[in-house]
Amino acid sequence: MNRKELIDALAKKTGSTKADADRNVAGLIEIITATLKKGDSLSLVGFGSFEVRQRAARVGRNPKTGAELKIKASKVPAFKAGATLKAAVNR
Secondary structure, three states: OOHHHHHHHHHHHHOOOHHHHHHHHHHHHHHHHHHHHOOOOEEEOOOEEEEEEEEOOEEEEOOOOOOEEEEOOEEEEEEEEOHHHHHHHHO
């Protein structure tokens, strides 16, 4: 499912217009992004948690030449599914 399909499904599920659904999806994405940008986590009980994880600096290899290269430490967004979501997917 892509963003357009999500907006269509949300509009149908809630009985709202596609424009309203689009604003809601955009708003949710902006809130999640801003929360993670601040370094905070966001938990939706039963669904899951969004958080920022630290990735350590490491040495990698160029697959073409085999030469070593240094990969900088970075922050990466992560999602951990909640128990209710896991159960729904595994039924």
